[in-house]
Amino acid sequence: MRTLSLLMRGAIADNAQALHDANAVTILRQQIRDAAGALATARRELAVAMAYHAAEARALDAIGARIDTLSDGARRALADGREDLGSEAAVHIAALEDERSDRRAAAARFAAEIERLKRLVGQGGERLRDLDRGLQTARTTEALRRAGLEGRRVTALSAGALGEAERTLARLREAQAAEADAAEADAAEALAGLEAEAASGIEADLDAAGYGRPRTDPRAVLDRLRAQA
Numbered sequence: 001m002r003t004l005s006l007l008m009r010g011a012i013a014d015n016a017q018a019l020h021d022a023n024a025v026t027i028l029r030q031q032i033r034d035a036a037g038a039l040a041t042a043r044r045e046l047a048v049a050m051a052y053h054a055a056e057a058r059a060l061d062a063i064g065a066r067i068d069t070l071s072d073g074a075r076r077a078l079a080d081g082r083e084d085l086g087s088e089a090a091v092h093i094a095a096l097e098d099e100r101s102d103r104r105a106a107a108a109r110f111a112a113e114i115e116r117l118k119r120l121v122g123q124g125g126e127r128l129r130d131l132d133r134g135l136q137t138a139r140t141t142e143a144l145r146r147a148g149l150e151g152r153r154v155t156a157l158s159a160g161a162l163g164e165a166e167r168t169l170a171r172l173r174e175a176q177a178a179e180a181d182a183a184e185a186d187a188a189e190a191l192a193g194l195e196a197e198a199a200s201g202i203e204a205d206l207d208a209a210g211y212g213r214p215r216t217d218p219r220a221v222l223d224r225l226r227a228q229a
Contacts, residue, residue: 032131039124046117063100
């Protein structure tokens with residue numbers, strides 16, 4: 001059972017990997033879209049954080065201005081002998097200075113976080129641009145690969161068709177050559193027959209007229225034999 005389970009899981013993993021590889025460009029394109037969406041969200045959050053930090057800086061300026069105003073009033077009140085007003089102003093000034101110190105520390109930490117977010121967003125943008133360039137390269141490579149496969153398939157089919165055509169042409173030439181040889185042989189035979197008929201006809205006519213090939217006379221042969229006896 002364990003072997004069967006391992007076999008099934010291995011087959012599923014192989015099929016999943018094969019599916020992933022077969023659609024790698026499509027998957028990469030969607031992953032880039034997802035990454036671009038996440039980066040856009042990060043940029044919006046960074047913009048909000050920067051706006052909040054700018055508002056906090058303005059608030060700190062306002063606190064500083066209020067401290068300055070209270071301090072100036074308190075000094076003038078003390079100069080006129082108004083200890084009560086000077087003491088009350090001092091309490092407010094102390095509270096404002098504590099608030100300003102706390103908010104300055106928080107703003108400093110927030111500014112550091114904003115700088116970190118800026119670096120991350122910048123790096124993310126650069127990586128996204130690299131991915132876009134890689135996607136374009138991958139798409140071009142995939143298109144060339146498919147064109148090459150199609151070209152090889154068409155070339156193979158064309159080679160097969162050309163081979164069949166060449167064999168057909170060879171058979172046609174052989175048949176035509178055989179027909180030409182047969183026709184030439186028939187013509188030669190017919191010409192020889194005509195020549196023979198013509199020759200036999202003229203020889204007969206010459207023989208009949210006494211102009212044919214000389215014939216041996218049996219009587220002359222008998223006379224020769226007698227003379228030799």
